[in-house]
Amino acid sequence: MKFLTLVAALLGGVGTTLASSVIPNTDPLIFFHGRWDTAPETWWSGSGFKLNVANLTSLTINLGPNTTLPSVALGVSIAYQPFFSFDAVPGANVIPLPAPATLNSNEANGTTVVRINAEMYFSSQMNLESIVLNEGAHLVPYVPSAIAFEFIGDSFSTETVVAQPGAALTDIFSYGNVHGMSFQFFQTEDTSYFNDPFHNYTTPWNFSRDVPERTHVVVHIGANDAAQGVTQDDFVQTYLDFLATIRVLYPTQPFFIFTPWGWPNPEGPNSYYYPGAYPTVVEGRQALGDNNLFIVDTTGWVTYADVYPDSLHPSVEGHMKIAGLFQAWLENWGLEPLEAWSN
Template sequence: MFLQGFLLACLAISSWASPSSVTPGPLELFGSPRPTSQVKVRNDDPLIFFHGRWDTAPETWWSGSGFKINVQDLSSLTLNLGPNTTAPFVALGVSVDYAPFFTFNATAGANSIPVSLATPKGSGATTVVRFNVEMYANNQMHLESIVLNAGAKLVPYVPSELAFEFIGDSFSTGYTTPEGILQAWDFITGETFKAEESVVAQPGATLVDMESFGNEHGMSFQFFQTEDTGYFYNAKHNFTTPWSFSRDVPERTHVVVHIGANDASQSVNQTVFVNTYIDFLARVRKLYPTQPFFLFTPWGWPNPTGPNAYYYPGAYNSVLAARQALGDHNMFLVNTTGWITYEDVFPDNKHPSVEGHAKIARLFQTWLENWGLHPLKTWSNA
């Protein structure tokens, strides 16, 4: 009886102890379970915001394709990539909370992505992480899953109210710049306007459907396909599949086309080029019935001395006039004459340098603002 009374007294004393003297169990924190395991996100999770063009693997095609995620309480992120990923690596541009992109060379398997912030956030705060394939070749990212730290939670990513569709050739891919699409004028334009952007462009590609500089097809065919022209040399995916434009979310708000240099280089007759362009715009207009189209004229091939060498004189005006004659008054010619000089290009290939692309982006921004489109003040998830 004495022993039983002594034990009861001890229990009573322990119940009077202050809360601070009680150590929580390993799974308790103020009465709530403490997360102990990492969070695995499947590649078909509806909260992953895919942009650009992906096949069913899912695997990226075209420079600038990628995805965005919005994560609550993020502190670590691992990207698990599948066997279709470009070997030995695929160059990815990564941006955390809309900071400037940095390059990460990702390989098949697990890739730990640095997502630490200069200033840690409080509990419940969200972080946006954006991924883009940088290059116009060797640009396959085969997403298998994403692994987040314990306690992290995927929340909806809200897309921008502006969404550009850029269509073109090497001039629109950042051809030979160190960071590819990230340093291209069109991608810079999208970033400046705080917009979503899709780039469907391929170096060496003509508009007319023909073989050109290693491209099996021209853009008048390839634009309507999931795959870029690199499919022809891809042992794991040597075929094309039609692109479902219903997958373009959000719906494009503005369409920009800059093409024709390779047609001229392949000596495509000007009449053939003009007719192909008119037909191409008619097909694209069916996809985007109300959006404004901006058609770039050539800035030409700069020379160290003398004026730029231009191609297809008057052709782009003829294309616009043909569309207007059909009642389409929502297409506009962007006259880029004089935008680029020899100081703005790589001397060995006459394509815009990093500084040249930045100059084009500034000039196009000014053109768009004069037209009536202005950059958004904040990012949609900021």
């Protein structure tokens, strides 16, 4: 395999039809998303990569020793079909592909888009070493979406990047997280770094690596601050300081501030935390001249029928309901959905 990679380099360009089918992790046509360290190794749920492949009939990913043991749960989507779960291990992992009729389905250029993400919010390290394609297959550029959301939060948002279950916004220890999001958001690593035998340190994240540039920012956080006894005044001040910091990173992007949908009860109304705090935060930013942030009132979005009774977190169907309601909110706000995939 190393010999083939060397041959590919001598031929003048890994990722072309003249090159080897072994694609090193340094190939510029691998589109990395989320947060990767220099290994490269994923951190935060949802981090992964995308490929745009011509003539694809087989796909193997080779993972290195920093991969979570005994396996890392990956979400895999081929040709924009629904994601399926795949447990990958250090070494070679053959990715199952759909029927040939489904592959190379992009009518514009006859390519197949492959999306692979680390699924979990812990034990989610995918240490990519190389990718092996069938003979005759080659990578072409992947074009990212023109709309790119950044979601920042806790377990309610952790299906996306830069969200950590149990984490508070305040920089305190909370449910196994050694830092709050007001610190950890600015790091490459998620809070599980603390117990990682290969990597128990943090590295500041280089936000210029966020490609594509974020177009919208959603913040949904506060439940764990309340659970840890952070006062409402302290929470509001921490939130204001956090928004001031990320506004420097995202100077023109609209911020969407989710209010809590509360903790559903089998009988009676939901219970809420920090009543009135979120409008206070938005009004505080607006008083400073920042009018590009908006309250998303999620009251009534989640009922007891939408959550897992043992944890009161939204079920799969509950998250689909929330996504649908937020999509409707965004369209009413003025965001037009894209007509088609970018590739």
